[in-house]
Amino acid sequence: MITVDGLSKSYGDFKAVDDISFKIRDGEITGLLGPNGAGKTTTLRMLSCYLTPDSGSITVDEKKSAENTLDIKKMIGYLPESAPLYAEMMVYDYLKYVAEIRGITEEERISEVAGICRINDVMHKNINELSKGYKQRVGLAHAMIHDPQILILDEPTSGLDPIEIVEIRNLIKELGKSKTVILSTHILSEVEATCDRVIIINRGRIVADDSTENLQSAVKGDKDIIFRVSGTDFIALKSAVSGIGGVKNVASIDGEEFTSAVLTVDHQAEVRPELFRLAVQNNWVIYEMKQEHLSLENVFRELTTGSEDEKSK
């Protein structure tokens, strides 16, 4: 369990992190979400004992980070932003070096970690010859080599291609089953895909701290259903579906070969079975019926760009 209390850090006049407090429970994947420059990296740097906070405290399993720095560093595996590794070193030598400093003598552990991170085929290349994706994976291997209880990953998927992103996310989810993972990102879908919990930061302050599901359902407003049929025109369709309870608005989508509509529905109502029955009754052929997934995007936008009173909620 990590307890952060009243943490602040300034660079000159700029308050990067401004009096934030939160708790991170064991065995959870926590996402630190925020726009660029919100203070995510600074927060993670303080958690990983790289930066010393100006005020406030970090406690990891009853140990104060300010007094037990070395002990806490041993418990943490940290991947800094964009994995700044020793460019001139060979991957194998680098991992061996980190392992030795961490007090690991078993040769097998290096190949084990290399296997998990899938870097076996680049072990004898220099780090500066690697692609961004491989570098990131070497960074991950570096963070995992001592099998730490806590993994802190700063933007683990930035600069990767879509396949690599999925791979890394799966790896993080796998690790999250047995470890405490804290990752930062400015990509919303990443949090939705991997995290149990989200902390949204903006301008150095926490604006939301809840489970991913709660945040998603807390989105104010409605959800959209895209509905495409043939065998009717829009006016008939509109009058038919408007009668379903929970439907607030029906708008047409232009330029389609089918009769298409976007239904705005109260977020608690489930109207899809009704839509299906309607179509059967009226002999419409359904080509598409898609419920737009409630997205954190809305919460995020609301919290980070909304007016002052919205922010304080």
Next chain:
Amino acid sequence: MYSGSLQPEVKMKSLNESLIIMRKELKGYFNSPIAYIVITVFHAFTGFFFFKDFFYYNQAEMRGLFQTLPLMLSFVVPAVTMKLFAEERQSGSFEILMTLPVSAWDAVLGKFFAGVAFSAIMLSPTLIYFVTVFLVGSPDPGPVIGGYIGALLLAAAYTSIGLLASSFTRNQIISFITAWAACFLLWILDKVIIFLPAPFGFVSYFGTDFHFQNIARGIIDTRDVIYFVSVCALSLMFTVKNVEERR
């Protein structure tokens, strides 16, 4: 779990971590061309100063070499130490180093001893001159042994100064120039003394060459050794402070 248990012998462990860092840095030197360039330049110049006396004046001794060594090292050692912290700050790997379970002292000592070891390796081929001189003449071994001990102490002092300069900046050129300026200043100190009024004569005690030439005469005086050790201790202390505070 691989982490966890703290060894009771904390001091031994910390020394071990310094050794790992030292080995990594030393290996790093020889993985990049800079080591070979520095060593080549060093031997081109020292070779000239040795053979000038050897053939020109027909003297079987190494005084010429040891006389120019302090000036040579004031150029060469900063080139060796310039990257030690500056490169890490530039590339961002400093963050990696500082989040590994090592103290600032471990990191600084590891890098310091890597620099000193590099200097020792660089100096070692000059032992051929030593053998040559003994084959063709019968020089006094005292000044030669003293010269080598002095050279190592001097290299250590310059390394610590270079390390301090390197810890201030992310720019290796700035690191080199400031370290060189500091080392050169210490070298020239006892030579500019003639421009100062007599009461300022004590200033020459702060010069590296003053103390080096004492040792290179074959007289190993504790005062000279203490001078070099204090320069190292002071510079390393400030480097550690710098590494801890400038993140």
